[in-house]
Amino acid sequence: MSDLKIGATLFCYGTEYARYEYDFEECVKQAALNGAEGYEIVATQMIPEYPNVSDAFIGKVERLRREYGIGPISYAANNDKGMRWDRNLTDDEMLANAIIDLKSAHALGCHVMRVQYMMSPEAFVRLAPYAELYDVKCGIEIHNPETPNSPVMQKYLELIKKSGSKYLGFVPDFGFLSVQPNHPMWLRALRNGVKEEHLRLAEKLRREGVSQEEAAKQVMAAGASPAIMEALSGMWGFVQFHDEKDLPGLLQELKDILPYSFECHCKFHYLDENNHEFSIPYNKIFEVLKASDFKGYLVCEYEDETYCGGTGYTRRMLAMQHELLEK
Numbered sequence: 001m002s003d004l005k006i007g008a009t010l011f012c013y014g015t016e017y018a019r020y021e022y023d024f025e026e027c028v029k030q031a032a033l034n035g036a037e038g039y040e041i042v043a044t045q046m047i048p049e050y051p052n053v054s055d056a057f058i059g060k061v062e063r064l065r066r067e068y069g070i071g072p073i074s075y076a077a078n079n080d081k082g083m084r085w086d087r088n089l090t091d092d093e094m095l096a097n098a099i100i101d102l103k104s105a106h107a108l109g110c111h112v113m114r115v116q117y118m119m120s121p122e123a124f125v126r127l128a129p130y131a132e133l134y135d136v137k138c139g140i141e142i143h144n145p146e147t148p149n150s151p152v153m154q155k156y157l158e159l160i161k162k163s164g165s166k167y168l169g170f171v172p173d174f175g176f177l178s179v180q181p182n183h184p185m186w187l188r189a190l191r192n193g194v195k196e197e198h199l200r201l202a203e204k205l206r207r208e209g210v211s212q213e214e215a216a217k218q219v220m221a222a223g224a225s226p227a228i229m230e231a232l233s234g235m236w237g238f239v240q241f242h243d244e245k246d247l248p249g250l251l252q253e254l255k256d257i258l259p260y261s262f263e264c265h266c267k268f269h270y271l272d273e274n275n276h277e278f279s280i281p282y283n284k285i286f287e288v289l290k291a292s293d294f295k296g297y298l299v300c301e302y303e304d305e306t307y308c309g310g311t312g313y314t315r316r317m318l319a320m321q322h323e324l325l326e327k
Contacts, residue, residue, distance in 0.1 A: 002290055006321050007073055007297040009040035009265070012310040017045070021309070028064045030311060035318040038073030040114070040263075040299050043104065051097065053104040061108060073297055074112040074263055075105035075136070079119040091123035098123075098138075099130050106134035112262045112296075113138050114171045117152060124168065125159040131167035137262045139171035144267075145240050147176045148253040160260060169260040173301070174280055175239070175267035177250050181206075181231075182239035183270040183278040184305035189231040198224035202232055207243055212236035239269070239303075241279060251288050258294045266300040268317045275320035286324040 008031040016022040022030070024046050031039045043050050047057060065071035079098060081089040089097075098119060105113045113136050115124060124140060131138045140156050142148055148157075148170075160168045181203050189199055198219050205215040212232055219228055235241070242250060268277050289298070300317045302310040 002292050003295040004289060004325060005037045005297045006035060006318060006325070007038045007040060007263075007299040008034075008036040008314060008318060009042065009074075009076065009299050009301045010046060011040070011042045011076070012300065012302040012314040014042075014045065015304045015307060015309045016311060019309075024060070025064055028070065029068055030314070032068035032070045034315045035322055036070060036300075038070050038297055040074040040076055040301075041072045041108065041110075042076040042078075043101065044078045047104070051100045051104060053107050058107055072108050072110050074114060074299065075101065075108060075110040076114045077101040077105075077116070079116040081118045091120055091126075094119050094123045095126050098127055102127070102130050102134045102136050102138070105136045111136060112171070114263070114265075115140050117141065117143070117146070117156075121152070121155045121159050124156060125163050128163050128165035128168055132165065137167050137169060139169050139262045141265070142170055142172045142176060142257070144173065144175040144178065144238055147250060148172065148257040153257075157257075157260065169262050170257055171263050171265060172254060172257055172261055173265040173267050174282075174285055175265075177247070177254070177281065177285060178239065178241040178279040179244050179247055179281060180241055180279040182234050182241075182305070185231050185234045185239065187270075188305070189228060192227040192230075193225045194228045194231065195224070198222060198228055199231060202228065202235060206235045206240070239279075247281065247284065251284060254285070254288055255292065258289075258292050261294065261296070263296050264289070264294075264298050266298050266317065266321060267303065268300060268313065269303050269305060271313050271316040271320065273316075275316045275323070277317075277320070282320065282324060286321075286327075290325070 010027045013022055013027040047053055115138050117140055127138050142153055146153055202219050270278050302314055304310050
């Protein structure tokens with residue numbers, strides 16, 4: 001039987017934070033006021049001493065926990081192998097950085113750490129004894145355009161199973177379940193002078209499996225504005241989408257990976273006044289979650305592609321999550 005809790009990543013308020021409209025405390029306050037039972041902290045964004053964490057910052061986190069009733073439940077690590085200008089970091093270097101992240105996650109009281117798949121499967125599996133030492137479960141993020149059945153994710157799964165460690169697993173991001181084009185990107189293209197008919201053509205070509213290069217040729221031959229190229233980049237990139245007919249298979253992939261998952265990211269890009277996400281079928285996803293044995297946080301994650309701030313949309317998303325849980 002599932003045991004689902006609702007959380008929010010403070011990345012939802014990244015625009016307000018970057019504009020100095022919110023400080024760290026205000027981000028925590030907003031998450032608490034709108035129904036989050038815990039929050040994910042994006043380490044590079046909000047920890048002043050990153051990759052380390054000071055006693056002063058830990059003290060602030062604990063004060064806010066007492067004041068607002070929520071604390072950090074997960075730590076979003078930044079596994080950046082491109083830190084040097086001359087070469088990528090080696091597996092040993094990536095592992096060393098991740099161990100520092102584990103230490104910081106433990107100090108903050110987090111029991112889950114989101115790991116990005118720039119860390120190779122071979123380096124990731126070597127995290128097991130350190131994760132066990134610090135009592136922090138490490139989950140590789142499954143992020144669009146990857147799905148649980150992607151070859152690289154299957155390689156992680158193979159090594160996780162082989163390790164036998166209960167501290168290695170996944171953090172699926174529900175963006176991989178998108179079945180419609182990214183709505184903010186679509187609206188931005190229209191504002192930039194792209195015609196709806198050309199966006200519809202691009203959508204059709206994407207659904208037909210045409211390559212991005214060939215799609216670009218066809219939409220330009222149809223008279224599209226060059227501004228459509230940003231939309232094409234998204235449709236074939238990190239906000240790509242699938243056909244509705246593929247959804248049952250993708251939901252089965254989610255079911256298969258849930259036993260190895262420590263947390264889920266409820267990605268959202270745009271919600272209307274009825275708390276409806278345009279691209280991601282959350283009603284279907286929550287049916288799967290509630291019928292599963294998954295125990296953990298469903299952490300909403302806003303991608304602010306309209307640069308309007310995340311406060312209003314995050315309020316809607318948290319309300320939608322609570323509503324779906326209660327149905």
